[in-house]
Amino acid sequence: MRNILRKEMKLSASVLSYLFILFGLMFLLPGYPILCGAFFVSLGLFQSFQSAREANDIVFSVLLPVAKKDVVKGKYLFVCMIEVCAFLLMALAVILRMTALSQSVVYRSNALMNANFFALGTACVIFGLFNWIFVGGFFRTAYKFARPFVTFIITCFLVIFAAEALHHIPGLEKLNAFGTDDIALQLILLAAGVLIFLLMTALSCKKACEKFERIDL
């Protein structure tokens, strides 16, 4: 798998996939829907799928001495690697906002969602949705990606809208906790987000391997 990941990184990937990891730092922006950062990271990944398709990457990969399913796993591995890098940047931003910047006026007076563990967990859900809807959808044909990407965009912005709206609902204010307030709840929400990401990615990868095996290239 190391070789196929290296191939993904050096031949298949668009440089935008790497650059767009920096959008993880949008978690530092006050007065901005921070989860859009997760969407932009996904947009960077989409660029890699686009450039890979133009370069006949899938056929090239299938001809390498690997099992056909390893081609799929290589793509998922690359996607997850970028998502984990972005997640780590987001986590850094969240920790900064929860500690050194927890009393900052610009963040305290922020009408939009606060960058906390709940936001981080929701970013994981968005990444999981990207893997489930887009990457899984791409491997139905290993060619068409417009419909899966549009479906992902709609779903992603529904999730962002819901996450932004939830803490305004009476009783759910704790979702917008500052600093280490309600830390137990925050950690549970983060763990749930990570779990959803892992489940969606694993199930999508398994299904994509099965579909890809039956595709004629």
Place this chain on the structure above:
Amino acid sequence: MVIVEVQKLVKKYPSFELKNVSFCLESGRITGFIGRNGAGKTTTIKSMLNMVHPDSGEIRYFDRPFAGNEADIKKRIGYSAGTVSWYPRKKIKDIVSIVKRFYDTWDEEAYSKYRSLFSIDETKTPLELSEGMKVKVNLVLALSHKAEVLILDEPTSGLDPFSRNELLDIFIGLRNEGVAVFFSTHIISDIEKCADDIVYISEGRIATALSKENFIQQYSGNGESLEDTMLRLEGGAVHA
């Protein structure tokens, strides 16, 4: 020794069908795979490499089914897809540096030899290469990892007569080292020059699979060239 067996391969498309395609490839033999455009050559080759999923039939390499042993078997196969170009804007040397890591048997000496024989400039990108040079790059990749079987889809298309001649001589050299070479073509003179066996496919069916001598004996008239024989057979759609 038989090292590749294609057994009763069936693949149905709405307007085309591979019908019970069966043949064998032996080590130390060059097999020409011939048939007109759309006869099923590329579908057969793609099926042999798991790029096309056959409806039924089995592919065996080295006495092992391809299904379930794909990665190991692919390490022992060289494949070239004619003029298809990969990663048009990446330098050849970058593509090669990735590909060679997949093969324990990568032979740097062989790579340098074939690269210099085909005058390939590693610093160029596929975008900067002519169609013929793309074929050569694909061939160099296929030839540089001590493959025991070479499966080549129209390797001579787009090549100038000199390069074609050089390539056919390379096939003969590899055959003498025990490599099985299987190449599709519609250039009959390529078959005439170097093939030991002929697999002739017509309308998705293997019309005949014989040694070249037996093929000529069975199908060619007196003084008739192989090209004339093939044209006549294709016109009459002979199925042995």
